[in-house]
Amino acid sequence: MSSNLMSGARMLLECLTREGVECLFGYPGGVTLPFYDALYEHPIRHVLVRHEENAVFAASGYAMSTGKVGVCCATSGPGATNLVTGLVNAMMDSTPVVALTGQVSTKLIGSDAFQEADTFGITRSCTKHNYLVMSVADLPRVIHEAFHLAKSGRPGPVLVDIPKDVFAAQTHYTPVGSIHLPGYKIYTEGHTGQIRRAAQMMWESSRPMVYAGGGIVAAEASGELRELVETLDAPAVCTLMALGAMPSSHRNFISMPGMHGSYAANMAMTGCDLLIALGTRFDDRVTGRLAAFAPHARIIHLDIDPSEIGKNRNADLPIVGDAKRVLSKLNKVLAELQPSLAQQNSDARRAWWKQIRDWQDQNPLQPVISASEIKPQHLMLEIDRISNGEAIVCSDVGQHQMWAAQFIRFNRPRHWVCSGGLGSMGFGVPSAMGAAFANPDKLIFAICGDGGFQMSIPELATIANHGLPVKIIVMNNGHLGMVRQWQDLFYNNRLSAVQLDTFPDAQKLASAYGIKGRTVESPIELAPALQQAVDEPGPYLLNVKVSPFENVYPMVPAGAAINEMVLGPPQPVAVPK
Amino acid sequence: MLQVISLLVENKPGALMRVTGVLSARGYNIESLTVARTLDPGLSRMTIVVDVDPSLRRQVIKQMNKLVNVLQVSDLSESPAVAREMVLLRVRTNLDNRTAILKEAEIFSARVVDSSVEGFALEATGAPEKLDEFIDVMRSYGEIEVTRSGMVAVSLESKKLRLAPPILAGAESSRIDSRNGVFNG
Structure with missing residues (x-):
C-alpha cells in the first residue's frame, strides 16, 4: 500500500470514500474549517442544510430509504448539541448513521474554549458508540470502526468527535486493512x-x-x-x-x-x-x-x-x-x-x-369522507391512490403519521420513513430530503402536520436550492392534533396550548423560496391538487386544510389492553322523551 | 439486596462512563466500584456492587454486554465467587488503649501501617461484613477515619472469554460479509 503525506481532513475524506459515501449532510463552523477546505476539491457531495438537527434527520432518511449508512457533520459546541435529538432518534429506530463533529483543538479541550462542549460525554448515551479522536494516527481506524458499528448487528448512530488540530495535522496515510473490536460480538446465525x-x-x-x-x-x-x-x-x-x-x-x-x-x-x-x-x-x-x-x-x-x-x-x-x-x-x-x-x-x-x-x-379501517370538508383520512387515501404502493413516504410525527400508516399502502420495504421510537417532530421534511438525494428517480412525499412543518420551514431553502422533487403535503388541522386528541379524550377537552392559529400563506411561503405551492380546502379540489403537485417537476408545497377536530381511531387508551380499543367517537345517544 | 457484577473492559477513555451509564440511566446508585488493569495492560477488571432489582439484573447485564468496550460481564451475585475488600483506618487513642487496640487488630489480622503518639493507622482486608465489624470495634476506642477500597471479587468458575475476530475495513465489509467472520454463539 502506498503511503503519502496528507492532513487529517483529507484522510477522513479518503476513509469516507472507501466506505462508499456519496453524500453527506452538514453545516460548517470554526473548527471544521480544515475539513471543509479539504472538501472544496473533493468529489463527495456535501449538502448544506439549514440546521444541524436536519442534517442528522436527512442522513436518517437517506439511511432508512436505502439501508446504507447516512452521514452528517456539524461543528463543535452548538453544532454538535443540535445533533442530539437526531442521534437519539436514530438510536431508537436503529438507523445506521455516522455523525462527524468538530471539536476545539486538543490543547484547548476542557478550558471552556469558544464553542466547546463535551460532545463525547453528551452523546455517550444517545449513540451506539462514540469516539473522541485525540491523535491523527487513530483517525482512519476510528472512521472505519464507526461505519462498521453503525451498519452491522443492530444498526445505530455512531459519533466521531474530531478536534481542529487533528483535522489539520499532516501525517503519512496508510489505508487501514482490518479493524478489531474484540468486545463487539454479533450473533448472526441463530441456534x-x-x-x-x-x-x-x-x-x-x-x-x-x-x-x-x-x-x-x-x-x-x-x-x-x-x-x-x-x-x-x-x-x-x-x-x-x-x-x-x-x-x-x-x-x-x-x-x-x-x-x-x-x-x-x-x-x-x-x-x-x-x-x-x-x-x-x-x-x-x-x-x-x-x-x-x-x-x-x-x-x-x-x-x-x-x-x-x-x-x-x-x-x-x-x-x-x-x-x-x-x-x-x-x-x-x-x-x-x-x-x-x-x-x-x-x-x-x-x-x-x-x-x-x-x-x-x-371493524375495517374505514376512511371518513365528507363532501363539505377534507377529512384527514381522505387525504391519505388520495396519497395512497397516487402512490400506488411505490412512492417513498416520509412522515412527521402526530395524527397524520398514524393516518398515513393506516391508509397508505406499501409494496416493499424502505418506502415508509418516519420517526417511530422517539416520535420527533420536524422529522418529515428533512428525512424526505435525505431520501430524495438517495432515490433521485422516486416520487417522494413529506407528510407533515402544520406543527411539524413549521419546525422544518428553513429546509425549504435546501430543497429549493437542489430542486429536490419532494412533495410536501401539510395536513393542516390548525392544531397540534395528537395532543389536542388526548386533551379532548382525557382532559375534558380543555385545549391548552394546542391551537396553531397562525400559519403562513402556503403559496406565498413557497414562492418566497422560489418553489410552487398552494392551499386546498374543498374535497373536490383535493385529487387534482395532489396530481398537480406530483406532475410539477421539482418541489411542491401543498397545504391541505382538513377538518380540525378529527381524532385517530381505533385507539387503545393509555394503560388499556390492546383488545380494549375505542373504535370511534362517542355516538350521539337517542334520549327518550 | 446487593449484587456483584464483574466486568472485563478495554482500558480506554470513557469505558468506565459507559458502564456506569447503564446503571445511572436507570437511577441505580453504585455502592462500590473498583477498576484496575489486568495482566494485559489493554484490559481492566471492574467490580461493581450495586443494588439492582433482581428482576432487572439480567437486563442490566445484557445492556453492559452490548457496550463495544466491554469484553465480558459476569454476574457474581449468585455464583461461586470470593469477594474481598480492604480498609485503611486511622484511630486516635490515648496511651491506655494502645495495647487493647493492637490486640483487636490482631484478631482481625489487621496490620499496623503507621504508629504515632496520636494513635495508629491500620490496614485490614477481608469480607466486607468482617470489615464492618472491625470498624465498629475500632470506633469504640476513639475517633476514627476510614477509607474502604470497595469490593474486588473473583469468580471460582472459569468462564471462556469469547472475542469477536478482526474484520476487513471499508465498504468491502458490506453488511452481511462483515458478519461472515463473526462467530456464531
Whole structure:
C-alpha cells in the first residue's frame, strides 16, 4: 500500500470514500474549517442544510430509504448539541448513521474554549458508540470502526468527535486493512436447535400470528418473512417501523397493531396461541398494557440484539440472530416438517382464519369522507391512490403519521420513513430530503402536520436550492392534533396550548423560496391538487386544510389492553322523551 | 439486596462512563466500584456492587454486554465467587488503649501501617461484613477515619472469554460479509 503525506481532513475524506459515501449532510463552523477546505476539491457531495438537527434527520432518511449508512457533520459546541435529538432518534429506530463533529483543538479541550462542549460525554448515551479522536494516527481506524458499528448487528448512530488540530495535522496515510473490536460480538446465525424447535412450535400452533418489526427491514429479510408467512399461512402484522416489509395488499397481512392499529390486528394479537415476534421489541405502543398482551400466546422472539429478548415480555423460545439468516434456515426446516406436521391443525387453522376475516369485516379501517370538508383520512387515501404502493413516504410525527400508516399502502420495504421510537417532530421534511438525494428517480412525499412543518420551514431553502422533487403535503388541522386528541379524550377537552392559529400563506411561503405551492380546502379540489403537485417537476408545497377536530381511531387508551380499543367517537345517544 | 457484577473492559477513555451509564440511566446508585488493569495492560477488571432489582439484573447485564468496550460481564451475585475488600483506618487513642487496640487488630489480622503518639493507622482486608465489624470495634476506642477500597471479587468458575475476530475495513465489509467472520454463539 502506498503511503503519502496528507492532513487529517483529507484522510477522513479518503476513509469516507472507501466506505462508499456519496453524500453527506452538514453545516460548517470554526473548527471544521480544515475539513471543509479539504472538501472544496473533493468529489463527495456535501449538502448544506439549514440546521444541524436536519442534517442528522436527512442522513436518517437517506439511511432508512436505502439501508446504507447516512452521514452528517456539524461543528463543535452548538453544532454538535443540535445533533442530539437526531442521534437519539436514530438510536431508537436503529438507523445506521455516522455523525462527524468538530471539536476545539486538543490543547484547548476542557478550558471552556469558544464553542466547546463535551460532545463525547453528551452523546455517550444517545449513540451506539462514540469516539473522541485525540491523535491523527487513530483517525482512519476510528472512521472505519464507526461505519462498521453503525451498519452491522443492530444498526445505530455512531459519533466521531474530531478536534481542529487533528483535522489539520499532516501525517503519512496508510489505508487501514482490518479493524478489531474484540468486545463487539454479533450473533448472526441463530441456534440450530432453537430454529428447529421454533418450526415445530409453528406447525403445532392452532392460532399462529406473525409480528414483524423494523429488524426485518434492517436485515433486508422481507422476502424471507413473506416465505415464512406463506408457508405457514399465518396472519401477519407489521409494526410502524416495518410497514412495507409485507406488501400491504398481501392476503395474510392484517395491517399494523398497537395504539392506533387495526381492530383485526389487535384482536388477533390478543387471541393467538403462538406469537412469532421477528426483529421487534414489544414496544409499549404495540403491547398496550403489557400484562394483558397476547395472554394466551407462547412467544417465539427472534432478534439480533440479545438485550431485547425478555426485556418487556418473556420469550418461550428465544433466537438471537440476523433475521435474514435465521428466517432462511427456519423456512427450510418449516418446509421439511410440512408434510408430517402441517395437517394436524388444519381445522383449527381454518377456524382461526375465519375468526380473523370476521374481525376484519366487523371493524375495517374505514376512511371518513365528507363532501363539505377534507377529512384527514381522505387525504391519505388520495396519497395512497397516487402512490400506488411505490412512492417513498416520509412522515412527521402526530395524527397524520398514524393516518398515513393506516391508509397508505406499501409494496416493499424502505418506502415508509418516519420517526417511530422517539416520535420527533420536524422529522418529515428533512428525512424526505435525505431520501430524495438517495432515490433521485422516486416520487417522494413529506407528510407533515402544520406543527411539524413549521419546525422544518428553513429546509425549504435546501430543497429549493437542489430542486429536490419532494412533495410536501401539510395536513393542516390548525392544531397540534395528537395532543389536542388526548386533551379532548382525557382532559375534558380543555385545549391548552394546542391551537396553531397562525400559519403562513402556503403559496406565498413557497414562492418566497422560489418553489410552487398552494392551499386546498374543498374535497373536490383535493385529487387534482395532489396530481398537480406530483406532475410539477421539482418541489411542491401543498397545504391541505382538513377538518380540525378529527381524532385517530381505533385507539387503545393509555394503560388499556390492546383488545380494549375505542373504535370511534362517542355516538350521539337517542334520549327518550 | 446487593449484587456483584464483574466486568472485563478495554482500558480506554470513557469505558468506565459507559458502564456506569447503564446503571445511572436507570437511577441505580453504585455502592462500590473498583477498576484496575489486568495482566494485559489493554484490559481492566471492574467490580461493581450495586443494588439492582433482581428482576432487572439480567437486563442490566445484557445492556453492559452490548457496550463495544466491554469484553465480558459476569454476574457474581449468585455464583461461586470470593469477594474481598480492604480498609485503611486511622484511630486516635490515648496511651491506655494502645495495647487493647493492637490486640483487636490482631484478631482481625489487621496490620499496623503507621504508629504515632496520636494513635495508629491500620490496614485490614477481608469480607466486607468482617470489615464492618472491625470498624465498629475500632470506633469504640476513639475517633476514627476510614477509607474502604470497595469490593474486588473473583469468580471460582472459569468462564471462556469469547472475542469477536478482526474484520476487513471499508465498504468491502458490506453488511452481511462483515458478519461472515463473526462467530456464531
